[in-house]
Amino acid sequence: MAANRPKVPRPLARQLLVEAGHRCAIPTCRATPLEIAHIVPWHRVRRHDLPNMIVLCPNCHTRFDRGDIDRQAMFRYKELLRLSDANHVAPEDSSPRAGLIRAYRLFQNEMIRWHKSITQLALAVVLSSAGFPTGTAERCLRAASVARAAADKLAELGDEDVTEAANHLFDRYRAWADDVFDLKPSVFHRSSRDEYEDERRERFMEFVALHEEVCAALDLDPAELDLFEARRNGRELPAVPLGTRGLWKTGG
Ligand SMILES: [Zn+2]
Structure with missing residues (x-):
């Protein structure tokens, strides 16, 4: 048998x-x-x-x-x-609940990519002696478009509070990116370390606010869902040894 x-x-x-x-x-x-x-x-x-x-x-x-x-x-x-185990959404799970978690993670990940590209642009502006770093700026614009599309996808699911929180998060980043593109001196020359930390914290708190709305929509306690998607996501990672003596490796 x-x-x-x-x-x-x-x-x-x-x-x-x-x-x-x-x-x-x-x-x-x-x-x-x-x-x-x-x-x-x-x-x-x-x-x-x-x-x-x-x-x-x-x-x-x-x-x-x-x-x-x-x-x-x-x-x-x-x-x-x-x-x-709200963090574990099976690929074949087509429930509205799984759809919301997927759209949330997609948006969140695109926002993180955009964040990186804004940071890179700001750094490139500071380091560039040959005018505005056009290529880096274009990557930042592209990341903003992808993040906007992900926010729209999340909004399509129809939860007003989630949509509002996602738009707040997006707008906070947009204001930051605007300042970088406008070469606003305050972005490149912070008057104090505290000011920089405050802005960082405010952006982070927008991620937290969105998380709380998503969890409310899912009827979860915010602690039941990871704030950010675990990077490995259960997949086995291939080992990539670095350094010619093969002493450094990870994965598996
Ligand atoms: Zn038993």
């Missing part, structure tokens, strides 16, 4: 285990050791996919197979896991 049933791929097994915090997914149980179960049985779906799979201890697995725990209940336990 199990002969033509492929093993659960390691990355998927890991994802399932992490989703359940390496414990039985029944909240009142949380026992170990663990087995991986299909909610709609394997013989009907004949595939391993994240939304239909859950981690259970052998006892709960047996109770599920016997029907002591029914399928609807098991899907509810699965949903609870997914809610508690």
Whole structure:
């Protein structure tokens, strides 16, 4: 029976285990050791996919197979896991909730790129002895357009508070970029370190305000969703050793 049933791929097994915090997914149980179960049985779906799979201890697995725990209940336990791990949006998840998290992360990441390009432009202005650094300015303009498009995409989802917070964040950066393009002396010659830190903090607080609105729309506590997307995002990174002696490497 199990002969033509492929093993659960390691990355998927890991994802399932992490989703359940390496414990039985029944909240009142949380026992170990663990087995991986299909909610709609394997013989009907004949595939391993994240939304239909859950981690259970052998006892709960047996109770599920016997029907002591029914399928609807098991899907509810699965949903609870997914809610508690709001940071993990499966690629095939097309729910409005997943759509909002994706649009939020996209906008946030484009804002971070724009931030970098404004910083680079300001630096290039200071360092350039050959006039306005046109190439760097063009990259900054492009980053602004991409960030604006991402903000519009977020706005399309229709939550007014999220849209307003996203626009505030965008406008704060726009004012900063305007000053750099206008070569406003105050941007390049801060009167004090405190002034610089204040502006940095104000920009950061716009990210926080947006985060709070997104979490409110998702009915999450702001602490349940990471403020910024984890850079690795669960993917395995290739190792790129640097330095000819091969002493320095990371990844994997
Ligand atoms: Zn259990």
